[in-house]
Amino acid sequence: xxxxxxxxxxxxxxxxxxxxxxxxxxxxxxxxxxxxxxxxxxxxxxxxxxxxxxxxxxxxxxxxxxxxxxxxxxxxxxxxxxxxxxxxxxxxxxxxxxxxxxxxxxxxxxxxxxxxxxxxxxxxxxxxxxxxxxxxxxxxxxxxxxxxxxxxxxxxxxxxxxxxxxxxxxxxxxxxxxxxxxxxxxxxxxxxxxxxxxxx
Ligand SMILES: Cc1cc2nc3c(=O)[nH]c(=O)nc-3n(C[C@H](O)[C@H](O)[C@H](O)COP(=O)(O)O)c2cc1C
Numbered sequence: 001x002x003x004x005x006x007x008x009x010x011x012x013x014x015x016x017x018x019x020x021x022x023x024x025x026x027x028x029x030x031x032x033x034x035x036x037x038x039x040x041x042x043x044x045x046x047x048x049x050x051x052x053x054x055x056x057x058x059x060x061x062x063x064x065x066x067x068x069x070x071x072x073x074x075x076x077x078x079x080x081x082x083x084x085x086x087x088x089x090x091x092x093x094x095x096x097x098x099x100x101x102x103x104x105x106x107x108x109x110x111x112x113x114x115x116x117x118x119x120x121x122x123x124x125x126x127x128x129x130x131x132x133x134x135x136x137x138x139x140x141x142x143x144x145x146x147x148x149x150x151x152x153x154x155x156x157x158x159x160x161x162x163x164x165x166x167x168x169x170x171x172x173x174x175x176x177x178x179x180x181x182x183x184x185x186x187x188x189x190x191x192x193x194x195x196x197x198x199x200x
Contacts, residue, residue: 003084004089020173037084037085042102049105052067052071075109089135092136126167140180143174
């Protein structure tokens with residue numbers, strides 16, 4: 001059975017992004033007959049790239065010894081999960097206008113030269129086959145208003161970065177104003193459910 005990779009990032013049990021992400025993943029699994037594979041970066045955050053990882057990652061594959069291969073085991077696990085997935089769901093908080101550190105660290109493990117992208121004079125060319133990636137991002141504050149109350153660096157960042165490894169079919173749903181009371185939460189959830197139905 002094909003799989004849906006469900007990546008969750010919030011460290012909170014009462015997380016809004018986890019709640020909506022679960023609904024989205026359940027809907028997509030039912031509609032497309034997929035098995036859900038969970039990668040919980042909130043409970044088990046990836047380590048930051050250290051010297052061993054960086055050296056091994058930059059080294060051509062044929063020069064790697066056992067130490068370098070060992071330094072890339074987690075990266076290979078994450079990339080393997082992506083390669084195996086027909087669909088990817090990522091639910092995440094917004095932290096300081098962009099992705100949380102745990103999701104950034106996961107990105108650093110999966111965006112690897114000669115493995116998931118190759119460099120050309122025109123920029124990075126992705127080596128993964130494209131597949132839908134749906135991102136649910138929970139934000140405490142609003143984005144509307146003139147001037148905008150805050151800027152969203154999460155949507156362009158995650159879309160551009162995943163495109164660099166070949167994943168161009170990315171849609172991001174921002175759940176905004178979640179720290180502004182029950183009415184705001186309800187409004188965000190109503191919008192989310194309509195978006196989830198369209199994903200079916
Ligand atoms: C470290 C930190 C940074 C945050 N930065 C932002 C931000 O830039 N913009 C925003 O709207 N909310 C921000 N928030 C609020 C969270 O995005 C909000 O609480 C969200 O609901 C968290 O997701 P969760 O409910 O899935 O855990 C931040 C929260 C934390 C803890």
